Amino acid sequence: MSDLVIHGSRGLRGEITPPGDKSLSHRAVMFSSIAEGETQISGFLAGEDTLNTARAMRMLGVQIDDLGAGRFVVHGKGLRGLSEPAGVLDLGNSGTGMRLLAGLLAGQDFFSVLTGDQYLVKRPMGRIADPLRTMGAAIDGRTAGKFAPLAIRGAGKNIKAIDYRSPVASAQVKSAVLLCGLYAAGATSVSEPHKSRDHTERMLRFFGVDVREDGLKVSVQGNQALRAAGSLVIPADISSAAFFLVAATIVPGSDLIIRNVGINPTRTGILDVLTAMGADIILENRREQAGEPVADLRVRHRALRATEIKGDIIPRLIDEVPVLAVAAACAEGTTVIRDAEELRVKESDRIATMAAELRKLGADVRERPDGMEIAGTKRLRGNLCESHGDHRIAMSLAVAGLAAEGVTTVRDTEWIETSFPGFAAMLENAVH
Ligand code: S3P
Numbered sequence: 001m002s003d004l005v006i007h008g009s010r011g012l013r014g015e016i017t018p019p020g021d022k023s024l025s026h027r028a029v030m031f032s033s034i035a036e037g038e039t040q041i042s043g044f045l046a047g048e049d050t051l052n053t054a055r056a057m058r059m060l061g062v063q064i065d066d067l068g069a070g071r072f073v074v075h076g077k078g079l080r081g082l083s084e085p086a087g088v089l090d091l092g093n094s095g096t097g098m099r100l101l102a103g104l105l106a107g108q109d110f111f112s113v114l115t116g117d118q119y120l121v122k123r124p125m126g127r128i129a130d131p132l133r134t135m136g137a138a139i140d141g142r143t144a145g146k147f148a149p150l151a152i153r154g155a156g157k158n159i160k161a162i163d164y165r166s167p168v169a170s171a172q173v174k175s176a177v178l179l180c181g182l183y184a185a186g187a188t189s190v191s192e193p194h195k196s197r198d199h200t201e202r203m204l205r206f207f208g209v210d211v212r213e214d215g216l217k218v219s220v221q222g223n224q225a226l227r228a229a230g231s232l233v234i235p236a237d238i239s240s241a242a243f244f245l246v247a248a249t250i251v252p253g254s255d256l257i258i259r260n261v262g263i264n265p266t267r268t269g270i271l272d273v274l275t276a277m278g279a280d281i282i283l284e285n286r287r288e289q290a291g292e293p294v295a296d297l298r299v300r301h302r303a304l305r306a307t308e309i310k311g312d313i314i315p316r317l318i319d320e321v322p323v324l325a326v327a328a329a330c331a332e333g334t335t336v337i338r339d340a341e342e343l344r345v346k347e348s349d350r351i352a353t354m355a356a357e358l359r360k361l362g363a364d365v366r367e368r369p370d371g372m373e374i375a376g377t378k379r380l381r382g383n384l385c386e387s388h389g390d391h392r393i394a395m396s397l398a399v400a401g402l403a404a405e406g407v408t409t410v411r412d413t414e415w416i417e418t419s420f421p422g423f424a425a426m427l428e429n430a431v432h
Pocket residue numbers: 022023024096169170171172173175196197318319342
């Protein structure tokens with residue numbers, strides 16, 4: 001149990017580089033494990049979620065050397081080189097780890113069991129188990145196979161290619177089906193209602209796989225070998241940068257540079273929304289790394305006005321809604337967030353938890369089934385808040401505390417370790 005005590009700030013200044021992208025780190029260690037040859041990963045996120053994925057890949061027989069400072073060497077076993085794990089694979093708090101790995105394991109010719117912490121075992125797994133069963137894998141779990149622990153007997157050579165229409169815009173569902181599709185004869189495709197993050201598509205291409213896209217439909221032909229591409233450099237996570245983007249925007253006197261941030265267009269909804277609210281964010285030094293666009297971001301304080309967040313943009317900022325709610329609480333006018341019911345099945349029910357905690361800080365928040373309405377307040381007031389076991393709620397509340405009058409204490413902030421080790425120290429160095 002650790003608490004974070006936040007005092008009102010006079011501005012965030014200087015330069016920071018947030019840790020490596022979580023989505024890319026999970027994929028880098030999984031994909032390089034089934035590639036042929038050796039991959040040197042740098043910028044790997046040494047957070048609990050992604051380290052759990054690395055441990056799971058080791059239990060599947062892959063040699064992974066941790067050289068420290070985010071550098072890993074993965075000795076790929078090839079598409080069919082994984083081996084049956086002797087024990088249960090524990091993915092901790094990570095939905096991405098569990099869902100992507102379930103897709104990969106459904107294509108193997110062995111048995112495996114996936115579990116997680118008290119939060120992950122309550123999150124819906126039917127969304128991946130259903131299509132993977134259609135592809136031929138036998139998957140069981142609690143509550144008629146809908147929740148972890150999940151027991152997976154892979155279908156190996158009998159995996160069937162499918163044309164799957166996902167009812168949700170979810171990169172985790174899309175990725176699980178495509179990864180299993182690598183083991184099928186024929187082409188597997190996934191269509192989704194809105195475009196979700198496309199890191200799997202980009203990184204599979206980086207490993208030489210032919211991935212086709214046609215609008216909202218993505219397809220992959222089975223039995224394609226992944227070729228290790230030598231060096232894979234992971235940029236900083238825009239979802240971690242998001243806390244500093246909002247903090248520097250709402251705290252007067254701020255002028256902050258955030259280096260080396262991944263700006264994949266399927267992830268940059270936060271930049272579009274903050275800019276529409278009046279924020280001053282400049283992208284400098286644009287470049288490309290391992291198939292992903294990257295830039296340095298300069299952000300200065302500005303007064304914000306309310307906005308509406310809905311529709312297609314939601315998957316492009318789904319993980320940033322908690323911190324955007326903080327921005328909305330500090331903006332002039334009423335911000336409406338809709339079409340975001342997916343927030344209810346994240347690490348916590350982020351609509352309920354964020355509404356409850358922001359209210360403790362004096363914000364005027366109304367819950368909607370699919371989002372929230374937040375009326376901007378002149379000044380938030382410091383208070384005692386709870387993380388609800390959710391890293392992004394904890395960090396969002398810390399950001400709110402910087403703009404609040406008095407002292408804000410966020411309880412149980414150890415969850416921050418899942419995605420952003422060193423958050424408190426980075427914040428302390430940036431605030432003045
Ligand atoms: C992720 C996809 C998103 C996101 C999660 C990471 C990924 O979830 O919320 O933090 O790496 O694929 P969904 O795909 O379930 O929307």
